[in-house]
């Protein structure tokens with residue numbers, strides 16, 4: 269964003285604070301428009317990310333034909349309807365074709381799709397489709413459990429309900445593979 273545009277947003281946000289009944293010139297609020305703009309830029313930085321750069325050649329030829337699962341990947345995203353956070357955990361599984369991906373790249377991809385204005389279903393599909401495209405695995409499964417603050421601190425105000433979405437590609441659409449994946453991601457955490 270260029271300086272002129274940034275300044276315009278700062279003025280608009282200051283006006284919004286004023287219209288909400290605040291005094292933007294008071295101590296605690298003087299820097300708030302800047303803090304807000306920097307924070308919203310970070311929270312939507314996923315648009316700018318380049319997936320090939322993130323994968324950074326971390327695709328390795330390894331002979332392994334069974335399921336790889338990275339579970340409990342925490343994320344924070346923003347609901348596109350209310351611009352209020354939704355947050356939770358992503359569970360990713362895949363069965364490699366010719367190659368495996370560097371494990372850390374999976375949470376990095378999750379953040380690419382989380383740091384945008386999102387709906388949970390789209391985010392789930394985007395993570396699965398991205399892994400399917402770059403890894404060309406036998407199959408991939410993504411499950412997301414998330415709390416939506418727009419359903420908690422406003423709106424229906426339900427504190428305990430959370431939303432689960434899933435996206436299955438390739439062999440993860442087979443009943444047995446899907447069941448194995450779901451069983452593993454829901455099994456209790458083991459100490460080791």
Ligand SMILES: Nc1nc2c(ncn2[C@@H]2O[C@H](COP(=O)(O)OP(=O)(O)OP(=O)(O)O)[C@@H](O)[C@H]2O)c(=O)[nH]1
Nearest residue numbers: 347348349354386387388389416418419422423424
């Ligand atoms: N499917 C889906 N819906 C979402 C997600 N995040 C928020 N929503 C819903 O988007 C809907 C927007 O509905 P509207 O009726 O236009 O908005 P609203 O009047 O603020 O709705 P309430 O939240 O019911 O007060 C709400 O039902 C939200 O719960 C999401 O990730 N996926």
Ligand SMILES: [Zn+2]
Nearest residue numbers: 347349350418
């Ligand atoms: Zn919402």
